[in-house]
């Protein structure tokens with residue numbers, strides 16, 4: 426058994442054919458991952474309870490509630506928090522023969538692009554241990570890329586599945602807003618958040634999407650739109666498919682080698698019979714600014730519930746003699762429990778929502794968001810899929826950007842628009858660039874129409890086969 430290259434579909438067949446028992450599989454993967462994780466640190470914890478070693482093992486980002494294990498969001502404020510209920514996606518995985526192998530590291534509350542803001546230590550990129558795996562789902566990406574996990578779930582609010590997938594050389598899919606229930610996902614920015622997948626190939630992405638998609642009465646934003654069989658639609662070719670390439674996505678400051686790699690991949694589509702069309706998404710230049718107004722606004726509201734009383738870390742018990750006021754408990758617990766990045770965003774969000782600034786920032790950003798949605802609607806009248814780079818650079822060095830938030834935020838420049846518009850998007854490994862003797866993966870982003878995951882999966886599958 427080649428433990429590092431196991432896929433979900435391939436391994437399922439081995440289990441079904443009784444070539445392998447689930448216990449043998451879990452034992453081998455567990456032993457391998459425990460060792461490998463010492464270096465990579467993609468997992469915060471593993472499923473140690475052997476009675477739960479059942480079915481196909483899958484890793485889950487530590488912002489999804491699974492009963493029996495803590496959910497920390499890589500934050501001190503939720504350290505040791507034991508969920509009392511379970512995310513719908515976890516129920517669905519378990520009902521479909523998958524088991525939770527462990528919880529993966531992330532940027533604190535999914536805020537970041539490098540996994541360096543985790544309160545529990547950094548994750549390293551398996552392709553170069555001096556580099557970040559991307560973020561915020563960096564633990565999930567690194568776990569799959571290193572072979573510690575067959576596949577993983579992540580969440581994507583502004584790129585947190587696609588950017589780490591591109592840095593680690595795996596397939597990362599953010600489905601349409603509403604495609605997958607977010608019940609039991611700790612909310613970051615509720616109008617943008619979506620759960621999605623990390624897999625070693627496109628087929629596994631389709632397989633997992635089949636399992637996790639669909640309406641859920643516990644999530645009022647989940648959609649009743651029909652769920653097709655994503656696997657069945659995979660094998661069609663791309664002849665005649667119209668692929669739009671937006672000129673706004675090839676910008677100054679983009680890594681030249683990465684750009685060449687992405688352009689070559691797009692050229693390859695031509696040789697496969699697709700039609701390449703130059704398009705324009707004219708409001709792209711505002712996307713990052715809009716995101717960094719709307720997202721913090723929603724963050725400031727969603728994170729208000731971590732008040733030092735109902736969940737996790739609290740100074741209540743540290744204060745002797747009962748002199749603390751309720752206000753003290755809120756303030757000090759939050760100040761000590763949250764790291765720098767969540768605190769920065771809570772303050773930004775409170776600011777843009779406050780009286781006197783609301784119209785100038787929040788309301789204005791909402792209007793520009795509508796323009797961005799209209800850009801996509803218009804583009805999709807002309808094309809079936811949009812192809813862009815996933816990120817302007819390959820994986821950067823640990824420490825390179827962490828002290829400069831604005832530079833860090835720029836890594837999301839190509840990914841935030843899909844969240845603002847709610848459309849599905851996928852990152853596919855499309856080549857490598859060499860840096861200091863190391864081979865670093867580059868990702869191609871494929872963006873689709875609302876609820877048209879099938880077409881981006883099919884397009885990704887045919888390029889994957891061709892490459």
Ligand code: GLN
Nearest residue numbers: 535537581582583584585
């Ligand atoms: N990197 C982006 C941010 O820091 C995206 C985060 C995410 O998608 N969760 O907000």
